[in-house]
Amino acid sequence: MSNNLKEQEELQKQLRKDALRKNWKLFSQSKLGMIGLYIVAFFLFLALLQPFLFITGIWNPAIYDPVVGYDQIKAELLVIECPKEYPTEKYESYSDCPGPGEVNIKKLYMAPDLKVGEYYDTFIQPAPPSKTHLLGTDSLGRDVFSQIMEGSQVAFVLGLLSATLGVGISTILGTIAAFFGGRVDAYLMRQSDLILMLPSLPLLFIISAFAELKVWHLAVVLGVLGGLGGSVITIKSQALQVKVKPYVDSARITGGSKWQILFQHILPNVAPLALLFMVFSVTGAIASESVLSFLGLLNIDMSWGIMIYLSQTDGFIFSGLDFWWLILPAGLAVTFLAGGFYLVGRGLDEVFNPRLRKR
Amino acid sequence: MAEYIIRRTLQMIVVFFIFLVSSYLLFNAIPGNAFQNLLLNPDLPPDAYEKVLKTYGLDKPIMERVQLYVVNFFKGDFGYSYKYYPKTPIELIAERLPRTLMLFAIVNIVAFYTGFLVGKVLAWRRGSKSETWITVTSVFSYTVFYPWFALMMLWFFGYKMGWFPIGKFLYPEKWYDAPWDSDVIFVLMIKFTVIISVIQFMAYLLTRGIESLTQRRNIRFGSLIAIFIGSYLFWNTGDALTKKPYAADIAYHMILPVVVVTIVAFAGTALLTRTTMVEVIKEDYILTARAKGLSQKRIRDRHAARTALLPVVTSFIFTIVTIIDGSVLTETIFSWPGMGQLLLQSVLEEDIPVAMATFSFVGIFALIAHLVADISYSYLDPRIRIKSQG
Numbered sequence: 001m002s003n004n005l006k007e008q009e010e011l012q013k014q015l016r017k018d019a020l021r022k023n024w025k026l027f028s029q030s031k032l033g034m035i036g037l038y039i040v041a042f043f044l045f046l047a048l049l050q051p052f053l054f055i056t057g058i059w060n061p062a063i064y065d066p067v068v069g070y071d072q073i074k075a076e077l078l079v080i081e082c083p084k085e086y087p088t089e090k091y092e093s094y095s096d097c098p099g100p101g102e103v104n105i106k107k108l109y110m111a112p113d114l115k116v117g118e119y120y121d122t123f124i125q126p127a128p129p130s131k132t133h134l135l136g137t138d139s140l141g142r143d144v145f146s147q148i149m150e151g152s153q154v155a156f157v158l159g160l161l162s163a164t165l166g167v168g169i170s171t172i173l174g175t176i177a178a179f180f181g182g183r184v185d186a187y188l189m190r191q192s193d194l195i196l197m198l199p200s201l202p203l204l205f206i207i208s209a210f211a212e213l214k215v216w217h218l219a220v221v222l223g224v225l226g227g228l229g230g231s232v233i234t235i236k237s238q239a240l241q242v243k244v245k246p247y248v249d250s251a252r253i254t255g256g257s258k259w260q261i262l263f264q265h266i267l268p269n270v271a272p273l274a275l276l277f278m279v280f281s282v283t284g285a286i287a288s289e290s291v292l293s294f295l296g297l298l299n300i301d302m303s304w305g306i307m308i309y310l311s312q313t314d315g316f317i318f319s320g321l322d323f324w325w326l327i328l329p330a331g332l333a334v335t336f337l338a339g340g341f342y343l344v345g346r347g348l349d350e351v352f353n354p355r356l357r358k359r
Numbered sequence: 360m361a362e363y364i365i366r367r368t369l370q371m372i373v374v375f376f377i378f379l380v381s382s383y384l385l386f387n388a389i390p391g392n393a394f395q396n397l398l399l400n401p402d403l404p405p406d407a408y409e410k411v412l413k414t415y416g417l418d419k420p421i422m423e424r425v426q427l428y429v430v431n432f433f434k435g436d437f438g439y440s441y442k443y444y445p446k447t448p449i450e451l452i453a454e455r456l457p458r459t460l461m462l463f464a465i466v467n468i469v470a471f472y473t474g475f476l477v478g479k480v481l482a483w484r485r486g487s488k489s490e491t492w493i494t495v496t497s498v499f500s501y502t503v504f505y506p507w508f509a510l511m512m513l514w515f516f517g518y519k520m521g522w523f524p525i526g527k528f529l530y531p532e533k534w535y536d537a538p539w540d541s542d543v544i545f546v547l548m549i550k551f552t553v554i555i556s557v558i559q560f561m562a563y564l565l566t567r568g569i570e571s572l573t574q575r576r577n578i579r580f581g582s583l584i585a586i587f588i589g590s591y592l593f594w595n596t597g598d599a600l601t602k603k604p605y606a607a608d609i610a611y612h613m614i615l616p617v618v619v620v621t622i623v624a625f626a627g628t629a630l631l632t633r634t635t636m637v638e639v640i641k642e643d644y645i646l647t648a649r650a651k652g653l654s655q656k657r658i659r660d661r662h663a664a665r666t667a668l669l670p671v672v673t674s675f676i677f678t679i680v681t682i683i684d685g686s687v688l689t690e691t692i693f694s695w696p697g698m699g700q701l702l703l704q705s706v707l708e709e710d711i712p713v714a715m716a717t718f719s720f721v722g723i724f725a726l727i728a729h730l731v732a733d734i735s736y737s738y739l740d741p742r743i744r745i746k747s748q749g
Binding site for chain 1: 370371373374377378382385386389390494498501504507508510511514519638641683684688691702714721722725726729
């Protein structure tokens with residue numbers, strides 16, 4: 001008897017493995033999905049690399065810490081005097097004058113001994129990318145690459161946590177609404193109306209006014225709001241399609257209780273869509289966190305949104321691409337990670353929805 | 360159907376009541392007694408202060424205040440703005456709403472139209488190289504970090520190139536001796552845009568029955584030219600001629616926000632259209648159409664795209680619901696003084712009457728549009744029938 005059970009278990013394991021392998025094969029056929037997976041894996045690698053570098057001592061926390069680290073980059077600048085009229089041989093216009101590696105003598109009122117043609121030793125912040133700082137330092141002398149890594153940790157924790165929570169809530173509520181119908185359905189739908197009615201960004205502003213929002217809190221707030229809102233409607237429409245399938249009827253006829261049918265027959269068949277939904281809602285969660293940090297409303301030490309917020313408040317964003325390492329990495333990181341999750345979602349969509357496949 | 364609408368309306372009233380009370384309590388939860396802001400306004404005459412204090416019971420406990428607020432709300436009395444004292448929230452909304460509607464009506468029309476066209480082509484060219492590139496571009500613009508992207512565009516086109524103004528919706532120096540409020544111009548422009556799009560939409564609907572594709576396209580193109588001539592005549596005659604320079608000023612300020620938001624917004628529609636089109640192409644009637652020997656274009660435009668239009672229309676209705684909510688970020692970045700900015704400022708500066716009024720405005724808008732979406736969905740898709748249950 002026990003032998004038989006064991007065999008059955010092994011058979012089930014084998015079946016599950018086969019299904020996984022088949023799904024993986026389907027997923028790996030979609031090129032864009034694989035690109036998305038590589039992007040997500042790259043950022044995950046970055047997120048895990050930073051603690052590793054600190055623990056092994058390759059990076060000194062005093063220098064490379066994303067929040068309190070500080071490094072002085074020494075530079076020698078040639079002292080020159082800017083001409084009064086433009087264009088000259090060397091400079092085309094007024095804005096070209098202290099070129100790279102040069103400093104205008106009029107700016108050096110702190111060091112009156114220097115003369116034109118001498119070299120002036122100084123510390124530059126923000127420093128451009130170098131061997132010690134792969135993406136340079138920001139205006140406070142902190143390593144930008146380390147900040148990007150810290151930001152990807154925040155993005156992963158927040159995105160995955162809020163997406164899991166939100167999709168968990170909306171899957172359960174959506175299937176309940178579809179299964180029971182009637183008053184329960186009406187109540188749940190009006191509840192999601194209520195959440196959809198509240199303007200999301202101002203609502204988060206109000207919440208951030210009376211609660212200190214850290215990463216965890218924000219993830220819970222975003223998850224609950226997302227889970228009670230629009231996604232209940234989407235999951236419900238999917239569950240309605242599952243509800244009328246013949247196997248649900250046969251389960252009812254053979255005497256399955258309501259909750260048994262709900263949890264053993266309907267929920268597992270809605271789960272693929274829920275997983276898909278989760279991957280897509282990670283994109284939204286990352287974007288919302290970045291927007292809130294960008295507006296300076298979160299109580300987070302460092303994130304991609306805060307990096308953009310700092311580069312904007314310090315006025316680097318309108319200085320063009322002279323300080324590209326302050327502007328581009330953070331913005332592109334948000335875009336690429338969100339895009340990576342989106343592409344993974346698209347690949348999964350083709351796995352779960354046979355009608356989307358090529359053949 | 361009638362029973363369903365009545366039921367939904369009753370439910371909506373209950374939901375709105377809960378919404379009103381909960382948002383009032385939410386504002387009340389902000390620390391530092393937001394209602395004391397009233398005291399801080401030096402423009403407020405003492406008798407007005409007394410009056411507001413009495414009608415809203417600001418010195419009474421919270422539950423009584425909620426009661427008073429709800430009663431006053433349904434009487435149509437929203438109080439006065441704390442910040443712009445003599446103005447009521449309704450006046451402020453009436454002033455700001457046309458600006459937001461103007462900007463986002465154009466954005467949404469353009470974005471949905473181009474998105475639908477791009478999505479159609481994407482699904483049809485499945486597996487080709489151009490599909491991959493267009494998809495990558497649209498995914499990039501769909502997931503790009505919007506404030507960052509908008510700031511970069513502002514920097515490039517507004518600051519470096521100097522082609523477009525940075526922020527604001529008009530040059531104040533041009534408006535010193537303007538005989539009109541800017542809102543008069545905005546309302547005129549909205550009317551103009553709506554009439555144009557209605558004409559083009561009617562032309563689209565009327566030509567739907569025409570069999571020949573080239574003839575249909577010619578007629579649509581002709582209607583477009585007619586619209587151009589008509590609008591040229593409109594702006595060069597009578598009353599509109601004197602308003603033209605002011606309208607042109609506003610339109611010039613609108614170009615950059617419209618382009619940036621459209622780039623971000625069109626991708627969502629394109630990707631949605633693509634997914635539904637790809638599913639629709641697998642249907643049997645497409646196979647039948649192919650077997651009949653119809654041309655590729657005809658199958659794409661008349662058989663597949665029409666079915667794929669359905670979710671796009673629904674998402675269009677839902678986008679209209681979230682116009683004000685979605686305008687918050689755009690209007691902050693481009694300093695466009697519309698509803699989004701009003702909403703954000705009133706929340707940040709704890710101008711409670713204005714914030715409550717805008718919140719409830721957004722709420723009513725969302726509720727009604729949601730009902731309209733549900734009803735129109737059941738009309739558009741005969742597979743979905745609303746039963747007489749909630």
